[in-house]
Amino acid sequence: MGRQMTRIDTTFARLKAEGRKAFVTYIMAGDPDLETSLEVMKGLPAAGADIIELGMPFTDPMADGPTIQLAGQRALDGGQTLQKTLDMVAAFRQTDTTTPIVMMGYYNPIYSRGVERFLTDATAAGIDGLIVVDLPPEEDSELCLPAQAAGLNFIRLATPTTDDERLPKVMQNTSGFVYYVSITGITGAAAAQAADVAPEVARIKAKTDLPVIVGFGITTPEAAQSIAAIADGCVIGSAIVKLIGEGRTPAEVLARVADLAAGAHRG
């Protein structure tokens, strides 16, 4: 498209050259507090995360299961705001200029800040892409198109209900990668089965040149391996967030991330 390569594009080009699958991790910004979540975030690349999804807490996370709902609640109770999440990214960028960061969440906090102001601040902080759950292609003019014009990737979710007729519309303004939601359901719910997901990934790859990453319902190194094997990579969120919720130390959390990353990278 003649657009400048983002850190996401560069990362996938490198992984492809190395013949490796991408391991994408999700944590909630400010969970359980800003300091701890920044410490975990800073340790993720060394633990094997190729891309970091950073959750923006929201009071009403309609697509999320209890694990991520509670994480958002903890963050908000701890005083997390969108500004603090942006500051957290800027702090991360002081020591890591290559790992892509995708902010993931819901539209209202962004809309409340003002789309233009948000995009300026997000770009300045060093964010590379956005996943906004409640903005389908029908609402592209809200944030998707302005974000891409500002040089950010807008990563879209494709789901089991996205049929072949609809798929081109979903792919049209997607960039960076496609996030395939492995199940109909909320985060942290039913386990994804590689055998069910493989034909779906193939169906999407037939319609796009972008990498296809699979998320939802992946909790173990074995599952990460089997899912990564049939896609360009996988996302793990709830399984990591759950450990943070149990009060594990950043070192313990990162040790588990390393196990999960090893699984994904075997895929």
Add this chain to the structure above:
Amino acid sequence: MADDLFNSFMTGPDERGRFGIFGGRFVSETLMPLILELEACYEHAKTDPSFWAQMDDLWKHYVGRPSPLYFAERLTAHLGGAKIYLKRDELNHTGAHKINNVLGQILLARRMGKTRIIAETGAGQHGVATATVCARFGLKCVVYMGATDVERQAPNVFRMRLLGAEVIPVTSGRGTLKDAMNDALRDWVTNVRDTFYCIGTVAGPHPYPAMVRDFQSIIGKEVREQITEREGRLPDTLIAAIGGGSNAMGLFFPFLDDASVQLIGVEAGGKGVNAKMEHCASLTGGRPGVLHGNRTYLLQDEDGQILEGHSISAGLDYPGIGPEHAWLHDVGRAQYVSITDIEALEAFQLSCTLEGIIPALEPSHALAHVMKIAPTLPKDHLLVMNMCGRGDKDIFTVAKHLGFDMKI
């Protein structure tokens, strides 16, 4: 000038489901194909005479429509001004206007081959109506209700269970109506193949706000005929309570293009709109935002986090409002005011003692505003208020506030 700007207030929403900047389809991709399918099915049914024939038959023989338009003679004399009519939607089967809409959605669900119905409920009136119609058609029914509301609306919880519905108390978030709606959406996203989400108000992603409005418009259509027959002309003022705003939208819609008819929506002012968010007046105390599939006025903090409202009435306890109301507010076609818990309680008692009608706490808010303005209006001013629900469900709440011991 206004006539030049707008040919009609009744043409919305546009093809993107918007009323001005409000409305839209802010849902996850998993749900998007479902709401497009629903939209297509509704568009077809809307122009299908057999669909409306079935609705009319059920409205007449099952719900008991048309509901009477009653001249409240003693209330009128007491307040000493405008001539007050009450639209008696509290006489409907299940005790509120909610069933008008539920019937329409359940008939659509049947057309779409869905076998499992989910709903959210606050006061329990929409839940009871949904459970009732599901029983009538032999459909599985699951109702999400905030744990706080399960406690304060116990009679309705029991009614739903008697009717065969499964009531799931919602403890996520703060356990109120908005959290019940979140959990209903989570259920829908998980059970997409067989499940139909029956939304109880004029909110949610397109086509819900327009569809629910169309089903509830039977209220305003009847009022139009009834008042014309009684008084030989249209009313001067229409008043209705607003939580999400379905009974108000149903009353207002058929009159939107009658410039002489003043429309007033009454929001729940709780302990007062000036107190720190101890109210549910989205239009008076909120600002535009995106929640539950639509853009509308929301109670929210500076960072776009949604706030919990407060109201004595569980049915008005929602931080948003239907997008068409948000638009009518911004273009100035309707006026929105707020009434406090205390004012609503006074109106509740006045209706009981003067008219022998025990109103729900929701229309008690509308009545409280009638009490404020009726004395200031001339005697030939025709005022119609929607008595959208009866108060059986609220007697425990009211007893508590009046210090009456129900344990005999």
